[in-house]
Amino acid sequence: MLNKHISNVLLVSPILLLLSSCYAATVKQPSEKSLKERSSVITKTVKKPETRNDWKAVLNWPELCDEGVSHISSFFVGVDVYPWFEERQLVSVVCTTGAYNRGLMFFLETEKNSGQYSLLSFPQFIAADDASGNVETTISGDLTKAPFYQFDQPLLWGSLRSDMSNFTITNNNRYRGLGGCGVLTSYQITDNKVQVSALKIKKDCDETNLPFSEWPKIAESVFSTWPKVILKERG
Incomplete structure (x- = not known):
């Protein structure tokens, strides 16, 4: 068998x-x-610009964005790219530098892989006493009755927080190098328009160095009533 x-x-x-x-x-x-x-x-991947001039040819930023960094090395690029919603790209460009803040411009890709970008403009806030002599035009409101004014411009001045979670841009306009006081603004982009999603302000630069979580929060019902102005261009 x-x-x-x-x-x-x-x-x-x-x-x-x-x-x-x-x-x-x-x-x-x-x-x-x-x-x-x-x-x-x-x-195969799409080749991205490598030099600052290459990026400028793509984004077409104004000459103002180069004047503030002309003293830096010719190898300076000053461009960061972030993945954004709908698989688009958000590009930040350093336009000017200060002791502890920087001026940035942001460009949002119009659609995925389009290679076309739109310059964003940011609503921002300035203390009334800091704005003294710098107001070009008053759009609305009484300048004598508010502690802060609203203004809108592409150049975002401050210290950008690295956390871009939830597609949120958080900027800290520090009043001093050690921090502890300033204007902390969080932004989100809706229908390609930048909107304030949260605002905290600690104006007094006293010895109390409070963490951001303990800064006074300003409600939209409050800051939306502040005067809107156009500031003079920096000379």
């Missing part, structure tokens, strides 16, 4: 081998050239 079983196995094995070889012959194997082409498609 055992001998009969062995003979059946020996008989069937050549048949299986023959069928396997026939099936393999009918399946078209990709050529080496095809594999290389497929690999190149998978690994």
